[in-house]
Amino acid sequence: MKIDWKNIILFVLIAFGISYPVQQGYLTDFFLSFTKNSFISESEYLLAGFSTLIAAIVVLTFHQNLSKRITILGDDKIKNALILVLPIIAFSISGLNNNFGMNESFYGFAFALINTIYAFTEEFGWRRYLQNALEGLNKNLKYIFIGVIWWIWHLRFETQFDIFIFPLICICGGFLLGKLADDTGSILPVTAMHTLIILTTNSGIFGINEIMGIGIVILGWILIELLWKRKKAHNTVHN
Template identity: 35%
Template sequence: MISKDLKTQLEQINWKRILVFYSLILLGTFFVRKLPNLLQLTLGKYVDFILPWNLNHGIIVFIIALIFYKFSEVKKEISFLGIAKIKTIIFPLILIVGYSIIGINNDFGVNKHLWGCIFITVTFIYDIMEEYAWRGYLNDALGKLFWVFKSIVTGLFWAIWHLLIFDNFNQFGGFWIFALLCIVFSFILTFSTIKTKSIIVPAAMHALFSKTNITTLIIFSIFLVLLFTWNKFFVKEGIKN
């Protein structure tokens, strides 16, 4: 049985608008993935190796989200820096400084500390673009839907979108396990978004998990402490949406 409140929340959502938004995301991603890697075209001449990023799909989802924010009637609750700008900046600072200190080994002949800084910074910039669509516009488009259900919806949409990004999901044990991981991770990202009203925070958390090592665990623990102490006390009203 669906509760009366949940039924009301679902009825208030403009699902047609969300479907159009998501359809354009899928179509846009499909086509830009066929284009040359814009980052490689721009910066590739300065290095003698293939850059490990393709920002094409991040750029297109960001542009589509910008357009929908501009021309749709969705109330914008989420911004880049959120409700506490200084606290928000702490997240990417910890992320970038942490990986710069620990470093990331690479096969490109780049100093591991410099590469750690470069890798996580570019990844973070990409994740800002991606999160602007999923935890930004889509989150706002879902209106007053309880944050748990927002996490499930955005996580599922996010997982399906990756079918256009990855050649296979073998490293995750198959697509359905990957989809489950996306939904679980979406709970963390959605919570951080609603708690801080920021895109920067979930983008930093997203970038953090581009690598999984002891550094990831340490920084993630710090991030959780920051989130749960965002206010003096954990206020449930802060995560109702």
């Protein structure tokens, strides 16, 4: 499949153009005007996710013959939906410490839910559009390319960590998430993995609650995978 670089560049320009004022803090006062004293008051990054979502929606209206390898639900719709909601369930059980005086379980639920929505908005752009648009490119190059774009999109260049370590995190993360999207054909498992990364890095001090939440998620994902393999084996025998 021929790669339409013109529309890919348009996607990148729109995503960067919308995310720039967010990443540079120009919308901080606006964000605080309606989130002050709420549990997301320090999560201005949530606005940035709309940049990739909007860019993808705009470019999808122009980009013809786009690959449909990766969709929202994929082929195993129920399985992928269960994978998506598992971090929300897990962190509702484990709870999360917070400085807002909120019940830990409710905060775990609310923080996981809002970040699942955020991760979906990002991954709709990175996977549903950009990864499909790069179909035909060598897979490893595709994952690395998206990882590099993801790093630059954050516009973090102030420290040595931002310049030397953070790009490696984005490239490795892009590789992992890209392969997961190709393997499942859905952005939901990718969204769930992205959410888990956020929950274990942006929720505050990494402690027993986070460890317990991660453990529940991993065990749940393993159980879902085993159940689906058993279901497929059962269907194969009876067919």
